[in-house]
Amino acid sequence: MNFEIIKELSVTSPEKIVMLVLDGLGGLPEPKSGKTELETAIIPNLDAVAAKGICGLSDPIAPGITPGSGPGHLALFGYDPLANRIGRGVLEAVGIDVDLGSEDMATRGNFCTVDNKGVITDRRAGRISTKKCTELCRILDGMKIEGVDIKLYPVREHRFVVVFSGRGLQTAITESDPSRTGVAPMEIKAESPAARNTADIVNKFIARAKEALAAHQPANMILLRGFAKKPQLPSMKEIYKLNPLAIAAYPMYRGLARLVGMGVADTGAGIIEKIKTLKKNYQKHDFFFLHIKLTDTAGEDGDFTRKVKLLEEVDAALPALTALKPDVLVVTGDHSTPAVFSGHSWHPVPVAISSKYCRTDGVKEFSENAFISGGLGRIHATDIMPLAMANACKLIKFGA
């Protein structure tokens, strides 16, 4: 959908939209039972949402394309994920409240362990404490290499963000993290002649970091990946005239919400805390993005039973959310993460939209298979926001 049209048609109204995103929601059948996670879980409240609402399946990017979390969420917020690419470094940085300038280049970092030959033995340095990570970041923070200021920010455990500030930095460089142990960190290489200077600066930074960390076993080296600059996205306020609030605990999703101009609430990790946060802020906003991470983590870990249990936990908490009687409730995911696939997948994602005017279909059960015959059919994820807006009476008629 073209943002210019939505901008033209969107209006402010008292109606409230809650978008509940169960990360990695869609699944695949477990071979023995032939049932997916959603089909296995006992989820009467989600089933009720499906029965009251209109249901369907959505493609976050396009049929066959497996989305990362960034593009999956951008699509849910209505942004074309192919036209708006966001690098991992930027997501991590904005997720910890780092205010990136338009020239800044951010990257994700890991403290890791290398042996005396420089070979990686642990990509996470034994998951050092966040406190230790903070101390080590302080050691490396504040370098200046060839006019470029380098700042470090601890994230959690072994993870941190590096921000390079200077003119002419180019993100077309390779990563140093080989994503496996038993090999040495890779040299950063320029992917275009213009990026040679940037690659050089980053390599010098890594060399200096190695020296400075030599005595800090197991965190005696760093790995960098996801070099990126901040994209210029129009805010959800500009597009939809919404005053949106994100209720998410995991840094990356908080960062993503900030990139599209959402407010970000302080909240706990569980669904119960998040619904409490929703309740507390309910009068102050008209759009709420409520993010549940753990369903995805269970899928990525290949833990079918845990994903089922987590879906049941979400279901059990749901009445506290529906008690608020949001005018529009959207329940969906950013992509599928089937436990039998142990990773994000390309499969379309269940989506249910419940509202007074949703045109309820015959679907009674919240599942991948039941949603095939839903009234929404198979849609593009970027259609979800316009549909939510319409159901909330926030889009006026197009043309006379």
Add this chain to the structure above:
Amino acid sequence: MNFEIIKELSVTSPEKIVMLVLDGLGGLPEPKSGKTELETAIIPNLDAVAAKGICGLSDPIAPGITPGSGPGHLALFGYDPLANRIGRGVLEAVGIDVDLGSEDMATRGNFCTVDNKGVITDRRAGRISTKKCTELCRILDGMKIEGVDIKLYPVREHRFVVVFSGRGLQTAITESDPSRTGVAPMEIKAESPAARNTADIVNKFIARAKEALAAHQPANMILLRGFAKKPQLPSMKEIYKLNPLAIAAYPMYRGLARLVGMGVADTGAGIIEKIKTLKKNYQKHDFFFLHIKLTDTAGEDGDFTRKVKLLEEVDAALPALTALKPDVLVVTGDHSTPAVFSGHSWHPVPVAISSKYCRTDGVKEFSENAFISGGLGRIHATDIMPLAMANACKLIKFGA
């Protein structure tokens, strides 16, 4: 789907994809029984593919648009048929191994019969033998008109290809074949001022051919249609990193496969021979396009019973194919050719994709109606390749 994205995400893997294309697959109900060809045929093996796989209907071009064989197949291979037009002349030429240069203009030709007033009495010259066609082509071959070299290549029976080689040839010219008898061949006309010289050369060629053939009754004249130059298509290797093989007998499909960079196997016309060819080449390639022409021919001939029988023949041969256990099996068509319509039609085409990770739906029967409620929904035919690639684990995640 944008090829740049697919290029970025595609990886080589050991998984094998077999795309079985039953030309003109989709049908319409026969008025008496109310059943389509697929619903009438007894096809337990195709039903089993549907039951194991995920099913749906695909639009080769767009709803309401009837595809020719060229665009229908281009879409199956993932190429946007509206952005990549291929003229008939080019398809015929590459189908008989004629290597076209970028400046060459190819056209399809028929030997035909005209009476002493120049009126066409038989558009196919009594379907002269291929041997006779070869002799006549030799007579007309090798002319040079205004610096343009003209070469003729026999195809089969009355059909041949003409290749005009020279600078500045323009394909915006009309055809000489009126597609009916009782009238004279039409004069070639330029559709743009720049094409006047080309039209002039082709008219001169036709006039000389008429003279040279005067004594060769019934093949005493030629009809030309489908003037075209070769389009510049990226190869399937470039896009998908596949090593594809076409198993097709009919020249046009072999030519089309070559245009997208497929290897083309020597094979017989029947499905049994084609599956033998598949078996023989199975270890050497990772993508196989297996084309069955006769289903379309029966549809075009309006022969409902023959189309049903051919579907049953394909079904009977299918176990030899599935015994190879391809990681991904796609069964579909390039367009519908309902026997009651006696021609290609705009109706969406059944498509089934079977793989370990396909997310099986509830469809148990291989038919147009059963596929309406399939898990693929209604997709664009260009989505089939990305889906096949994803199911073969040949596409990595998009974005972080």
